[in-house]
Amino acid sequence: MLWLVASGFAAAGLGPWLHKAAPRAAAWLLALVPLGITLRLAWMLPDVASGEIGIERSRWVEPLGVALGFRADGLSVLFALLIAGIGTLIVLYGGSYLKGHERLGRFQGAILGFMASMLGVALADDLLLLFVFWELTSFWSFLLIGFESDRKEARTAALMALLVTAAGGMALLVGLLLLGSAAGAWSLSAILESPEVLQGHPHLPWIVGLVLVGAFTKSAQVPFHFWLPRAMEAPTPVSAYLHSSTMVKAGVYLVARLSPVFAGVAAWTWTVTAVGLVTAVVGSAMALGQSDLKRVLAYSTVGALGVMTALLGIGTEEAAQAALAYFLAHALYKGSLFLVAGAIDHETGERDVRKLGGLLAAMPITAACGILAAASMAGLPPLFGFVAKETWLEAALHAPSAAAVLVAASFATGTMFVTAAWIAGVSPFAGRRTATPRTPHDPGLAMAVGAIVLAAGGLVAGLWPGLVDGPLLTAAVSSVSGEWTQVELELWHGVRPPLLLGAAALAVGTLLHFRPRPLAALAGRLSRAAHFGPEAAYTRAVELLNRTASAQTRVLQSGYLRRYVRIMLATAIVGVSWALLEVDWRGALSGVRPPRPHEAAVGILMLGAVLAAVLPASLVFSIVGVGVVGYLVALVFLLFGAPDLAITLVLVETLTVILLVLVLPKLPAIHGAVRRGRRLQDAAFALASGAMLTFALLAALKIPRSTAVRDAMLSLAVPEGHGRNVVNVVLVDFRSLDTLGEICVLGIAGVGVYALLRLRPKRGELP
């Protein structure tokens, strides 16, 4: 399984290059990778479906007990199949949709990178591995939403999605860490095998809360839902893949995965169900007021995610069955609807539902897919959406508590889904043909195959549910409910309450579509309420953050070097002096012996050089004075037996003086123009820092030191280090990692200087 995920990343890296090499075939070639992954997963399916769980572990961070663990059970393989399968279709679709775009290669690369990360989320067994992949999906999503980076709306939307999901991700990290330490195990398999460990644990409410925040931000539950409709700024392949079928389902997946662990925890079940219900109703309601085709689909996705979440919260086996059936049904119909919407947008140039109509004749294949998918969304037999909806309503009716609320909310949501299905899937094709910027026709094979496969999938699964209930859903539901649950779905259950409710919802929904007046009022009220909603809160929070950052930067980063130096020195002086107050000064000073004659001579020379550097004279004189001080320090090193240091310091000092002479005379001549007061302040700072260092060193000399490390280095230098110069042996052998870091810093400094001196934008250009 590690190879499956890794191959996805490898393909992602290959994408841009392949596109440069073979632009026309690239999409088809790249699609082979997800296709291969899908087939491999399908090959795993028979074993997984009969209840086998495949676990792979490889070493990663041994000391912390973190491993590269992967788990293939019903739930993960179901999700992974959706990810890889739909991924194949999207790579083909994207190649066609963005044909001719200069960054198409990078786009495909990002899609594949996302797919690999998403597979990682689905298949990960280790908690921290799951988190890493989770955050990676947020990263790819950011890049993909902001793909058209020259548009401000795209950038804002990408940032919004990133901030919300990443903030949730941080909560998730803390939650997972608490979970791991509470359960004493870092792998999901271990935690799932013995969930009793967590019962009554004091951290349990925190774990539940944090993990749920993570899941809800990713799955766009209220109040974190606002980023999803905004994410529609992304190109349609992205919306179809990330924001309807896969990434947003990750939160639902996590809730499903952890359900057996938290099933008995009241906080979990109530929160999950309540949030899910609110999201279902609010999301689907807000869909109806939208005029942009993709926004209708986005909000109804929010609603559907709410339905799945609420169902997972109910906790019964029936509810788990319904949740996963809807998981599958939604991926099929929503993916198809998005691809259809993209086709409409691409071929007609229009995305406003009020201005679309009568496209049936011009785009028959697209229309067929759209209508099939819409029928599935509305819950019409014989589509799989109908089967899923029946199961959903059954679960709601048989819920152990609050059944009435659940049924009422389900009815309302179902009704609104019907209306949304009309708006997005049927009305663009029905009625009279409207004028559109481009002349519509059916898209080519690459773009059509996705919608066809997904819509047909909904039909086939509906007609023959036996194809999905055994192979796909049984093992998955068993993972969620914790015990083996045989799932059997049928198209026709007989005339029972779910069927009647479904029919009623269909009727009301259709009515609402054709008599939209009450709807318009509701939509108006909702959008006015949105001014105070979570999206407004987000926008205001970001503005506040920016304003605070600017203010703080204005104060601390004023651009005056003198101020920076003073702040740093003052902080250091205050901090160190505070610590030095505790030192026994009599003891410290008693150990200092008077200097020998040659040492004293060096000291006096140094004083002379310092005065020469500091007293006002020419700039070059000052630089040379500083250089002389450096040479004298090197002499001190020699006197005290550190030849390597002395060599290096002499060389560095020479080069520094040369550099300073090259640079400083170019600066405006401020040397003579400085006020007396400021010079005195500078002198005070200088003397204070000098004194601070002196006293700190004196105090440090008195600290009892152990010679263990020094002795070890000295004794190991020749036998293990093959060198008699201990300093060098330590630098390049024993402590070479530190030295590697230091030369990296050198490299970075070099890059910085290069950037400052060479990469200056010409007048008027952006940097």
Add this chain to the structure above:
Amino acid sequence: MTSSLLRSATALVHPLLLLLSVFLLVRGHDEPGGGFAGGLVAASAFVLQALAFGPERVRRSMAINPQRLVGIGLLIAAASGLPGAIEGKPFLGSLWIEAEVPVLGRVALGTPLLFDLGVYATVVGMVVLVVLLLEEARR
């Protein structure tokens, strides 16, 4: 600064300094010296050349881009850690081979020497980069 005295002196001293830098690099393990000292001496040689003859001459005589030299140095230093990792030691664990060389006797060669070479290259590259940029900005 185009005094002919400086130029003639530089022409003589430049190759000597480079030789000295290699000497310092190789002797560093047993006597004072090492990658940093050697790199700085080599860099000083090129700085001297830049002061006497100008930055274009230095770029020609160095034949390699100083930025690239920095990168190569970092690469060599990091790569010197891999043989140890392949042999099961931690990254940057040292590997030594001892060989009998005809004139020099028993010689020990190891990955730390490669590392030192990487340090040398990085230091030379970085200092020459900065000095050349400043010299060119000055003119």
